[in-house]
Amino acid sequence: MCGIPMLPPSDAVTGKRLTFDQALEHIGGMENLISDEGRQMIHDCAQDYIWQYPDGRAYCTACGAALPRQHEKHNTWITCPACGKGVLFRHEARGHMNIYDQFVLYEWRRSAIDGETVVLTAAHVWRNSSGAQPENAVLNAAPSAIYVFRPGRAVTVYKDSGWVGGRWSRVDTVRPEHTKYGYMGHSCDMVQSREQFDRALAGTRIGAVFAALQFQVGRLDELELTAIANCARRPQLEYLAKCGQAKLAGELLRMERMPKGVIARPRAKSPREMLGLTEGQWFEARRDGIQLSVELLERAHILRRMGLGDMKLREIAEIRPMGFPCTYELNRIAPSPRAPSPAAAEYSYTVGDQLIRAGVGEKLRKKVYRRILKDIRHVSEWHDYYGALRRLGEDMTDPRLLLPKDMMLMHDRMYARIEAIREEEERQRQAFRALDFAARLEKLRAAYGYSACGLVLRPYESAREVVDEGKALGICIGGYAKRYLAGDTVICCLRRAEEPDEPWRAVEFSAQSGMLVQDRGFHNDRDGIDEGTRRQLRNFWALWRKAHDTKGRRRTA
Secondary structure, three states: OOOOOOOOOOOOOOOOOOOHHHHHHHOOOHHHHOOOOHHHHHHOOOOOEEEOOOOOEEEEEOOOOOOOOOOOOOOOEOOOOOOEEEEEEEHHHHOOOOOOEEEEEEEEEOOOOOOEEEEEEEEEEEOOOOOOOOHHHHOOEEEEEEEEEEEOOOEEEEEEEEOOOOEEEEEOOOOHHOOHHHOOHOOOEEEEEEHHHHHHOOOOOHHHHHHHOOOOOOOHHHHHHHHHHHHOOOOHHHHHHHOOOOHHHHHHHHHHOOOOOOOOOOOOOHHHHOOOOOHHHHHHHHOOOOOOOHHHHHHHHHHHHHOOOOOOOOHHHHHHOOOHHHHHHHHHHOOHHHOOOOOHOOOOOOHHHHHHHOOHHHHHHHHHHEEEEHHHHHHHHHHHHHHHHHHOOOOOOOOHHOEEEEEEEHHHHHHHHEEEEEEEEHHHHHHHHHHHHHHHHHHHHHHHHHOOOEEEEEOOOOHHHHHHHHHHHHOOHHHHHHHHHHHHEEEEEEEEOOOOOOOEEEEEEEEOOEEEEEEEOOHHHHOOOHHHHHHHHHHHHHHHHHHHHHHHHHEEE
């Protein structure tokens, strides 16, 4: 099985898509867009009616015969008395003033010029029976799309955007909605022939891969269209199916793109090299009948980045942490696949990156990786432990620190030291902010301290006072404490002169313009205040603005 010749995949070499004339050559010309078999399918799938007018006249749309009054229940299937065909009985008096049907006919066929190429054509079929004589309406069909599937190439798709105007244009994605239309609120059914599909793909490489992956075509949908397109353009799937790796091929078939690292060497000479497995791993897969998967190969790819590419597939499959996808946890251990830029190097947090930046040798790094893999459920703690060593400036080349007997105990010790450092730094920052605020507080008292109309305005003395005031008043002023200390805003308390220590109102000013931003009291004054208090506040702020403007002019002078 290792000797299967490999072709370059279409993901790397897609080739040029066909022109419209070239696509028509595979069908045999424009007149063959709808085959005779397809036209017969249209008539077989079309729905026929007995259409009865209110005056009792009835007509069959299948044979055109005029019939006596029918006494059937509206919208039920009956047999036409004239032609014996099953029809749907409808009565115009029930509100059905017309008959409007539509669906899409899909036809599969082998190319007329290439035995390995498969072509799918689509036609929009409709019948509008809204005229004066709906029983005489005829079916119409217009070609709407062409799909050409060639081995080793991306699918070529042309669609008629006008559906009756012949405006054909190429599209570069395979989606059934390119041939589905919805006129007058009606959705299109999709009709296809399984026999046509089997005949078209029989004996082709595309059909062999499709059959090996055990796909079944029922009603055509986006998954099946994309699957056929991938069978055509991805030679890797054919080789994997021949090697007995149908599970892996099926997973890759459903993916829009090949995941990086799974197909390690797309131009390899054998499936083993293509998947990046060692000879021992490939022999193990064949001997034990191991069905490879995308996740298993992704794990193997990550372990190669760690230098552990010689691990057995059974060992790789048993690496299963709790609560997280395995590949996510392994990526937290392995070095980054690409060297980070100097600006981003400091912020690369994988265990491997931390050890490499610390100058830990390859041999010791492998020992660390193997130790963590045995304790994969605590990979987050290992990851954080090495981050703590780096932040504390410890010697990370010391095996006793890298491979502690009790990692969780060492983890807690290191983070206790970090927490002590953080607390000391925060204490120093608070002391610096207190000194800075003390100097600024004198200026705030001079600028905003004011009393009039039985009220006293003054800036808060500390952040604690701001928080306590917010709790006492039931308002959100406590959330502004840090901004107040930092000088980003100005917050003052407004109190009655006879009760200077009793919380009453909190006032915010703009730190840039010095103007009043908001004045709030208990629960933001939801219950309102009496007219006397409102008049007192209006008079106070009018006097404060006058005094504030006077201070500003004095400072300017």
